[in-house]
Amino acid sequence: MNTQILLSAQTLDIQSCIDWIMSPESGGIDVFIGTVRNATKGKKVLRLDFEAYEPMAISEMNKIAAQAFERWPIQKILIHHRTGLLQVGEVPVVIAVSAAHRDAAFDACRYIIDTLKQTVPIWKKESFEDGDVWVAAHP
Amino acid sequence: MKINILAFGVAKEIFGSSEVSLEMTNDATISNLKYLLEQQYPRLKQLSSYMLAVNNEYALPGDTIHERDEIAIIPPVSGG
Numbered sequence: 737m738n739t740q741i742l743l744s745a746q747t748l749d750i751q752s753c754i755d756w757i758m759s760p761e762s763g764g765i766d767v768f769i770g771t772v773r774n775a776t777k778g779k780k781v782l783r784l785d786f787e788a789y790e791p792m793a794i795s796e797m798n799k800i801a802a803q804a805f806e807r808w809p810i811q812k813i814l815i816h817h818r819t820g821l822l823q824v825g826e827v828p829v830v831i832a833v834s835a836a837h838r839d840a841a842f843d844a845c846r847y848i849i850d851t852l853k854q855t856v857p858i859w860k861k862e863s864f865e866d867g868d869v870w871v872a873a874h875p
Numbered sequence: 876m877k878i879n880i881l882a883f884g885v886a887k888e889i890f891g892s893s894e895v896s897l898e899m900t901n902d903a904t905i906s907n908l909k910y911l912l913e914q915q916y917p918r919l920k921q922l923s924s925y926m927l928a929v930n931n932e933y934a935l936p937g938d939t940i941h942e943r944d945e946i947a948i949i950p951p952v953s954g955g
Contacts, residue, residue, distance in 0.1 A: 849955055
């Protein structure tokens with residue numbers, strides 16, 4: 737298998753992601769690690785709560801991986817995403833791509849995270865000291 | 876036909892539930908469903924946008940809905 741996709745309520749294990757994506761054929765791996773930031777527009781963020789429409793989220797992540805394989809000469813793709821409550825500094829998403837040459841790995845990794853944010857049915861609620869907000873829900 | 880709609884994120888708060896049921900005619904489309912939902916839950920119109928999914932695929936306005944389709948309302952996504 738050249739694609740590994742996971743939605744998990746457990747802490748993501750970054751080292752095991754890297755171990756899985758490495759291969760003797762690869763000249764480089766590109767890893768994007770999303771982390772929970774402590775503020776949004778100057779307001780202190782207490783935590784994030786992630787919810788997913790799981791079967792569709794898995795299906796959309798597989799589509800993005802298939803598109804990336806069509807566009808770039810890459811070897812493996814890993815997409816792991818969290819659900820549930822995350823504290824500041826925790827990791828909601830890990831994307832890893834391996835390729836023979838770095839340009840394809842960088843470009844595909846960027847494409848995967850950018851597209852994931854646009855199409856995959858996962859939602860996050862930011863908790864502030866004065867209440868909760870579903871990110872991007874309202875103009 | 877009776878259809879069930881799954882709700883996530885802010886839509887779950889607007890519906891007050893993670894699933895609602897509606898009665899529709901047999902040849903109903905996604906546009907018809909959006910209209911009905913917005914009549915019953917006017918706060919949907921305040922969202923930046925939202926999509927409907929049928930059987931785990933984003934649906935187009937003209938798509939027809941069938942009984943037992945899995946339908947979900949997809950408010951603006953914000954993963955990553």
